[in-house]
Amino acid sequence: MAFVVINLIVGSLIRPKRKDEKGLEPYECGEEPIGGAQFRFDIRYYTVALVYVVFAVEIAFLFPWARVLKEAFAEPGIGGVALLEGLLFIAILTLGLAYVWVKGDLDWVRSFRDLKGKSEK
């Protein structure tokens, strides 16, 4: 952070300051911009974010399991159970992935006809 700030200060001392109105407009390939850019966004980005959050949490749970797996094998009576539990967890995870896949939430390009067809069923 300090590095960034120092660079900014040095920059502000030596760079030119020429403000003109056109230069401060958003760049849209030379066209006059129409409206602001802070508009509502496509819903599919939020679907991706939701799927990500679910999987990220699952992975956060899997990491400790992977870490202690070797030590768990050495404990009598825990080794096989630890392995099976992990495999069960991965199986559930795969099931979740398959569900999202079948639902079509993993498809980036979804035509409106497909969506209509689904809702009519």
Next chain:
Amino acid sequence: MGIVQFLSDLLPETIPYWALVLLGAGIAFAIIIAFVSVVAIFSVWLERKVAGHIQSRLGPMYVGGWHGWAQSIADGIKLILKEDVILTDADRPLFKLAPCIVLGTALAAFVAVPFAPGVVPADINLGVFFIVAVSSLTTIGVLMAGWGSNNKWSLYGAMREAAQVASYEIPLGLSLMMPVMYFGSFSLSQASEMQAGWGGLHWYIFSDSFWIAIPSFVLFFTAALAETKRAPFDLPESESELVAGFHTEYSGIRFSFFFMEEYAAMYLMSAIGTALWFGGWNFPGLYLLEGTALFTPLAIAVFVVKSMFLVFVMMWVRWTVPRIRIDQVMALGYKYLTPIGLFLVLVASVWEYIKFSMMGV
């Protein structure tokens, strides 16, 4: 041995612990920043040379004399001298904070990278986890940049980046699970130490689990390319569609922070790959020098050369493979890499169990 331990041995005991920690952090960050700046400057030059030679050109040839070695330094000076444009409609606090967050998180992740035995800014036992967590914070900075600049291109680039980086976080995490399982440790330096056998060639990729290590490394490398927004996954800044993506409206020194972050992130991913799959600082014959003054500099050199080679491979991929479409990127992440990653975790855990019950290791 961490830097705080080193300082407390060096300085008198009257200095309180918190001062040592602060001093240590300051020194560590100064070293990291210096190192990352040099790496970034060198990588920019290397990238242009590699690009040139792949396309039968020469790349920069004039600045500084020998093969244009001073080109990126000259570019950096030029960027500092440029006007700093902030749009009238921009969200100023977000716009100004974004480059700091992006670069700060990229540098913070370097804290856990082991360069040589004992040469690691902070030997945290959650190294892998920490790096994955911190480096994914970059997305927030990029989203701030895209939203703050109030430009449609920037917003599209930032949203694409968020979607893409979020999706590839999952295969990245899954691919890191195989080495974690093999070494039984989150610490990158501990993982590197465990690859010291066979005269320095007992790397994970040559071990008895090599048939898991190789696909998991391919998975890791693909996900790392997407995480660092490198071609063929450079959708967030695809210049033919989105002008320059999220940093369209950034100019001068602020733009150079984004640029530096990209090369810092590339080096960081390569460093993780080196530490976990390619034996870290281990190299055949290097153990003979252990205990001499030459050992640590040579170990650092081995580590840096290995990870720079991976950076070179990233550049090689960029100038060889064409960019893919956004729906292909998302499909690759969720429909191919994630199931492959889950399958590999399954196979690796069963293999560890078989190894343990057969051979007891």
